[in-house]
Amino acid sequence: MKKSELPDIQQNGGAQLMFDMLNEIGIIAQLSRTLLESRLGDGLTQHHFGALNHLVRLGDGRTPLEMARAFQVPKTSMSHTLAGLEKRELIRMVPNPEDGRGKLIYLTTAGRQLRDNAINTITPDIVAMLPQFGEEDASAVLPLLRKLRVQLDSARD
Numbered sequence: 001m002k003k004s005e006l007p008d009i010q011q012n013g014g015a016q017l018m019f020d021m022l023n024e025i026g027i028i029a030q031l032s033r034t035l036l037e038s039r040l041g042d043g044l045t046q047h048h049f050g051a052l053n054h055l056v057r058l059g060d061g062r063t064p065l066e067m068a069r070a071f072q073v074p075k076t077s078m079s080h081t082l083a084g085l086e087k088r089e090l091i092r093m094v095p096n097p098e099d100g101r102g103k104l105i106y107l108t109t110a111g112r113q114l115r116d117n118a119i120n121t122i123t124p125d126i127v128a129m130l131p132q133f134g135e136e137d138a139s140a141v142l143p144l145l146r147k148l149r150v151q152l153d154s155a156r157d
Helices: 013-040 046-058 064-071 075-087 109-129 135-155
Strands: 091-096 099-107
Touching: 013 046, 013 109, 046 064, 046 075, 046 091, 046 099, 046 109, 064 075, 064 099, 075 091
Parallel strands: none
Antiparallel strands: 091 099
């Protein structure tokens, strides 16, 4: 589609509304990432936390490629993130018995503790949001956000 054939988003109220919503979600993502990283310390990033959280949620034994695909990042970027976690002994990478060249990623006790501690450390910040954005609001918006995530996730493949 040529640029001249693209619809003018400002002439389409629904598209403008969706753009505004995605823009707000992007800003929220930036702000929440900054908050999380300020609580992680030791040079850890949201990417490190995300990898640890992924292993807690979905289980050990993932390959770097599986994780890269899950996070929609190049394998080299995921390998860099995993190397930082391995250096801190938060994960261990072992040879894949099905493929001697590949690796499988396992969470260490220290990695699980760091993930749990990060959640505990950020909990007061989350609790402080409740007076302005309570459980009722969260319960109302969460299904809509999940619906949007599912749609975006299915469109990526």
